[in-house]
Amino acid sequence: MSNDITLVLGATGNTGRRVAARLRLRDTPVRAASRSSHPPFDWFHPAGWDQVLRGVTVAYVVPPPVPGPVHDLVARAEAAGVRRLVLLSGHGADDWGDSAFGLDMRSAEDAVRGSALEWTVLRASNFAQNFDGHPFRVPLAAGELALPAGAVPEPFIDLEDVADVAAAVLSEPGRHAGRVYELTGPRALTWAEAVELISRASGLPIVYRRISPAEYTATLVQEGWSEDEAQHLAEMFVLLERGAGAWTTDDVATVLGRAPRTFEDFVLRATAADAWRC
Template sequence: MSNDMTLVLGATGKTGRRVAARLRLNGTPVRAASRTSPVRFDWSDPGGWDAALDGVTAAYVVPPAVPGPVHEFVARAAASGVRRLVLLSGRGADTWGESTFGLDMRSAEDAVRGSELEWTVLRASNFDQNFDEDLFHAPLVAGALALPAGTVPEPFIDVEDVADAAAAVLGQPGRHAGRVYELTGPRGLTFAEAVELISRASGLPIAYKQVSPAEYAAALVEEGWDETGAHHVAEMFVLMERGKLAGTTDDVAAVLGRTPRTFEDYAVRAAAAGAWLP
């Protein structure tokens, strides 16, 4: 048990709420912050940051969707007495080259890794839970998922493993200092294979269709996305199709001492919870 206060940003999001719960269970004092939490934190409103940081010694950072703000946040954190930062980032961020995808995450990494604080970066592959908690959920419920992803596999990772890793790193000062962990699932799956597993586990007829990045971006705009956001998501698939992010790593085991959860395990749990029922 630690008496040090840990700030968890994005505390109502996919990873943040899970990280906060794990820390509390372990007896760690937690300050859960988001735009809708009792402790409010908004990346676009730096005026509220100091109150969230007051008395904090470690922070779990989920970066905003725009480059820049994490630099000021890190400076504020250091000035307030924060000693450790754990940043969530994207798989293989330093291999993205000239891609316009992930400029926000790369900026956040530069801020954290360039600081004098103890830091750890968790770079995660696409979450399993994107299929039931996020962008892919509604199309699956409607019976068909259309994406610009072909035969290049993706080593999807269960967000529960990401949360386990973040809580472990936050609970072990010094052990993971200056480390970048590339977190993946145990094997790669194409999106078509992932949808097939979801269809089988749920017992529902769900199809997968490959479309072009331009078609996908246009579809997102029709659904109400702004063009910049739609292009950003489509560009992720362009990056993935290069194949540089298709391999798996042993970094979950390095942090947790066990293998990562399988996609099949995720599909069974989500189907049993009725995730894709109409």
């Protein structure tokens, strides 16, 4: 067991809580940081960052939803003696071009990859677990998922695979230095195909309906999202329709020595947990 501390930012989030649990099972000293942790970590209150970084050797970084703060964090991390950074980003970021989507992730990548520290970037496609959590579980449970997505498929990645990869990379200094891993599921599905699999496995009458980005934005605002948040998510679908993230990779197998979990495997687990029953 090493005495080096591994910092997990966003430790109450989708990937952070899974990564922290895996590291603890490896007997790795973990500092799970979030706004509710002790000490707390808040991207918009940098005065507390130095305390969180104290004694840390490697950090798992989930960037905030705005460009900029990761640059400041990297400078603080270098000064604190952190040696390695592992950043979560988005699949196919090099192909996002002039899209307004993902400016936060691209800014974070620039900060990490331009640092003097050993770094690894994990670019994940859309999570399968978005279907049994936020933001798609509620509309699926109501019987219809309406999105601005058509025939371009998405290689949904299981969050358990993302966490497995992150825990492995965090635990293996040197092996993944300077690498950008594109993390995808084994095959790409259209959003309509994904909903059909959920409907078939659950036995529930769930349908998919394609709508325009403007309609989707308006729907999200009606549901209580801010205009900026709604437009940002709608812009993601506009980008996906360009095919920027439709391709699959073998990077999960490269890191873990096994194939990624299938979307069907996720659907079976979620169905067993009655994820889509009201």
